[in-house]
Amino acid sequence: MRILVQKFGGTSLSSPQARTHVIEHIRRELARQYRLVVVVSAMGRRGEPYATDTLLDWSEQNGNGLPLREKDLLLCCGEIISAATLCSLLQHEGITATVLTGAQAGFITDNQFGNARILDVKPDRVRAELENVQVVIVTGFQGQTESGDFTTLGRGGSDTSATALGAALRAEMIDIYTDVNGILTADPRIVEDARPLSHMSYTEICNMAHQGAKVIHPRAVEIAMQSLIPVRVRSTFTDSEGTLVTQPDGFHDVQMGFVDRFVSGVAYVSNITQISVECDRTEGLQLKVFKTMAENSISVDFINVTPTGVLYTVFDSDSEKAISALQGLNLKPRSLSGCAKVSVIGGGINGVPGIMAKIVEALSEHDIPILQSADSNTTIWVLVKKEDMVQALRALHSKFELHR
Numbered sequence: 001m002r003i004l005v006q007k008f009g010g011t012s013l014s015s016p017q018a019r020t021h022v023i024e025h026i027r028r029e030l031a032r033q034y035r036l037v038v039v040v041s042a043m044g045r046r047g048e049p050y051a052t053d054t055l056l057d058w059s060e061q062n063g064n065g066l067p068l069r070e071k072d073l074l075l076c077c078g079e080i081i082s083a084a085t086l087c088s089l090l091q092h093e094g095i096t097a098t099v100l101t102g103a104q105a106g107f108i109t110d111n112q113f114g115n116a117r118i119l120d121v122k123p124d125r126v127r128a129e130l131e132n133v134q135v136v137i138v139t140g141f142q143g144q145t146e147s148g149d150f151t152t153l154g155r156g157g158s159d160t161s162a163t164a165l166g167a168a169l170r171a172e173m174i175d176i177y178t179d180v181n182g183i184l185t186a187d188p189r190i191v192e193d194a195r196p197l198s199h200m201s202y203t204e205i206c207n208m209a210h211q212g213a214k215v216i217h218p219r220a221v222e223i224a225m226q227s228l229i230p231v232r233v234r235s236t237f238t239d240s241e242g243t244l245v246t247q248p249d250g251f252h253d254v255q256m257g258f259v260d261r262f263v264s265g266v267a268y269v270s271n272i273t274q275i276s277v278e279c280d281r282t283e284g285l286q287l288k289v290f291k292t293m294a295e296n297s298i299s300v301d302f303i304n305v306t307p308t309g310v311l312y313t314v315f316d317s318d319s320e321k322a323i324s325a326l327q328g329l330n331l332k333p334r335s336l337s338g339c340a341k342v343s344v345i346g347g348g349i350n351g352v353p354g355i356m357a358k359i360v361e362a363l364s365e366h367d368i369p370i371l372q373s374a375d376s377n378t379t380i381w382v383l384v385k386k387e388d389m390v391q392a393l394r395a396l397h398s399k400f401e402l403h404r
Contacts, residue, residue: 007162042078079139107143156217167227182242278309362399
């Protein structure tokens with residue numbers, strides 16, 4: 001049995017016109033002799049009747065007293081409505097289909113309601129249903145605990161559902177359908193000449209996702225990478241092949257021929273605060289600082305540790321709490337709010353001379369100060385002021401000729 005997993009996000013299912021495109025993608029793959037497992041998100045975005053955020057708003061407007069367990073029960077309704085709607089449309093088109101909830105599809109999770117982690121996927125019923133129907137529709141974003149309670153997987157959970165189910169079924173491919181034409185070299189709302197990439201490695205797209213690109217959830221990519229299952233990120237509204245995410249054995253771009261690129265794209269995370277703590281008596285300083293951040297549930301990033309202090313970032317929304325906690329330790333933190341982390345990402349960065357020099361050159365040409373920097377095998381990060389972020393992204397995109 002040749003199995004293909006297709007995942008359709010909320011915008012792909014939000015209107016009759018969009019759902020027509022979804023049915024055509026399903027029909028095309030059935031003609032290619034695939035058995036299909038279709039993972040769906042809740043329809044639409046905030047304000048539309050069955051969207052996840054709309055359900056959350058409904059809860060807040062009606063007492064705002066739901067415990068986390070009951071809130072997950074409510075949120076699971078969005079995907080169930082979406083799946084039942086698609087099933088009805090497929091049956092009307094003569095395509096046999098059935099619906100399984102995340103629990104019925106075999107998703108077993110821990111009991112961290114609202115952000116549950118998948119412990120196991122037992123897809124026996126999915127396989128059995130595929131013997132009888134052409135399409136098994138599975139509600140994304142959800143599972144159940146071993147004791148039978150509904151759980152949700154947190155933001156991006158439908159992507160994670162799709163790749164986890166694809167891995168469990170040993171699918172040939174996982175197609176993630178969105179409202180954009182694959183993975184682009186930059187956010188097209190900021191960089192007008194950003195272009196789609198035909199191929200990316202698992203590591204590259206995972207870093208893009210972690211650094212602010214919202215096309216696919218990083219946990220979903222990690223699962224696909226561990227299972228070595230190719231993932232395509234595609235547009236619901238075109239027949240384009242989109243971006244193929246797979247092993248980096250050398251890529252072949254349809255338009256450019258063979259590509260051995262150093263840099264694949266640029267991404268950003270905004271609204272962050274830089275915090276600096278220095279102390280003459282440094283004994284135990286680093287431990288005190290980061291233990292205090294952890295005790296206050298404050299996520300830290302962009303960490304530099306020196307013999308005389310620490311430098312790191314938090315989200316702007318956590319900055320007041322972070323500074324207050326540090327002052328409670330009789331420390332005198334300095335902070336700079338309204339910053340942005342800009343990332344240059346590429347599987348070919350490691351060991352290549354001149355990448356950092358190009359970054360500094362691109363930003364210097366536009367008088368953009370670098371407040372902090374760090375690097376890994378596949379990413380170089382620079383911290384800039386938020387007002388410089390747009391120009392920084394455009395300058396780096398141009399310097400590395402990502403528009404070509």
